[in-house]
Amino acid sequence: MSANGMGVIYGDPAQMPSPSAQGADDQFERQFFNYVLDIAVVGNAVQSPLGFQVLSDADFELWWLIASRTSNLLKLLWKEAATGRDFISTTASVVAGATTFNGINIDNFAGTALATAAFPLAVPYILPANRSYTFLFTDTSGATNTVQLVLSGFKLWPRPKVGS
Amino acid sequence: MPGMRPTSLKHTVTHPLARMLPIQREQAQVYRLGEKNPPADEMRNHAPMWEVVNVILNSLGSTRVRVNVQRNFTLMGLTASSSVLTALGGFRAQLYDMKKQLRMADRGQLVSNLAGNMGTTPGAPIFLREPWNFDEPDSQVLVIVQNMEKAQNSIQLVMYGQVLRFNDPTPGFQEFPGGIVSSLGR
Numbered sequence: 001m002s003a004n005g006m007g008v009i010y011g012d013p014a015q016m017p018s019p020s021a022q023g024a025d026d027q028f029e030r031q032f033f034n035y036v037l038d039i040a041v042v043g044n045a046v047q048s049p050l051g052f053q054v055l056s057d058a059d060f061e062l063w064w065l066i067a068s069r070t071s072n073l074l075k076l077l078w079k080e081a082a083t084g085r086d087f088i089s090t091t092a093s094v095v096a097g098a099t100t101f102n103g104i105n106i107d108n109f110a111g112t113a114l115a116t117a118a119f120p121l122a123v124p125y126i127l128p129a130n131r132s133y134t135f136l137f138t139d140t141s142g143a144t145n146t147v148q149l150v151l152s153g154f155k156l157w158p159r160p161k162v163g164s
Numbered sequence: 165m166p167g168m169r170p171t172s173l174k175h176t177v178t179h180p181l182a183r184m185l186p187i188q189r190e191q192a193q194v195y196r197l198g199e200k201n202p203p204a205d206e207m208r209n210h211a212p213m214w215e216v217v218n219v220i221l222n223s224l225g226s227t228r229v230r231v232n233v234q235r236n237f238t239l240m241g242l243t244a245s246s247s248v249l250t251a252l253g254g255f256r257a258q259l260y261d262m263k264k265q266l267r268m269a270d271r272g273q274l275v276s277n278l279a280g281n282m283g284t285t286p287g288a289p290i291f292l293r294e295p296w297n298f299d300e301p302d303s304q305v306l307v308i309v310q311n312m313e314k315a316q317n318s319i320q321l322v323m324y325g326q327v328l329r330f331n332d333p334t335p336g337f338q339e340f341p342g343g344i345v346s347s348l349g350r
Contacts, residue, residue, distance in 0.1 A: 111283060
């Protein structure tokens with residue numbers, strides 16, 4: 001059955017999706033969970049770090065990014081410690097007037113739930129248990145910028161197998 | 165007519181993530197996913213990526229920016245912001261897939277028609293109904309930006325998507341410009 005409720009006819013059996021693609025159980029119980037990060041970024045701070053570590057009890061499946069801030073004159077970078085991955089980067093060629101890359105404008109990254117402006121990850125991302133992440137905030141408002149960043153998703157609890 | 169298939173999609177290239185996007189309210193409502201497992205299907209081991217283009221343009225200025233996207237970058241959404249946004253329109257932008265030599269608009273789109281951001285109320289990014297895959301080696305995006313304002317304008321255009329992990333251990337994945345990604349694939 002397709003997403004819109006209409007059946008799909010496969011003329012070629014080779015085109016049929018695998019059982020896993022048809023919605024097979026992944027053997028995880030999902031517990032709604034939010035990681036809440038609060039920081040007061042000092043005015044004009046450059047790449048002020050905020051670290052957090054995924055709790056050791058379960059992997060975390062990230063679905064939504066939600067953020068509130070005092071001023072929108074705020075940029076951020078996001079790094080994954082174990083892999084060295086930069087989730088936010090630029091490889092743009094030389095641009096007139098460009099300065100040091102301090103990240104994405106926070107309003108281009110996430111907004112508040114109140115404004116129905118949470119950012120949905122179109123593909124959820126799994127943050128492994130115990131893994132560390134760092135956000136780096138750069139303020140250009142000149143005043144203290146109070147930020148709350150929420151990573152919303154699910155803890156993944158392995159489901160005990162019946163009969164085992 | 166019996167047996168006739170007037171709308172066969174047999175030879176239509178469909179991105180594996182296309183079926184994950186909803187039919188209604190496509191701009192904002194992309195959360196009901198996971199109709200299959202794993203949700204990312206062929207794109208497992210990918211990670212979210214925000215490719216950021218920052219430009220500061222003088223009054224009515226324009227520029228071209230080349231973005232070297234990471235391996236197998238799949239464009240799924242756009243957000244944008246403009247420090248000056250009046251009735252003049254803020255800025256225009258046009259995207260171009262350099263490798264495939266395809267333009268994504270026939271002329272520059274005003275920012276208000278191109279993408280939103282989450283700072284306005286209500287605000288939302290724009291999501292592609294079907295993700296666009298920059299799957300050619302050394303893919304580049306050419307971004308042509310034109311300031312519509314009569315003042316200096318600080319512009320940010322963000323391409324949200326998925327990229328393959330640079331250290332992905334899956335055998336057979338090719339590292340640009342042609343080597344094997346990890347020793348496991350040798």
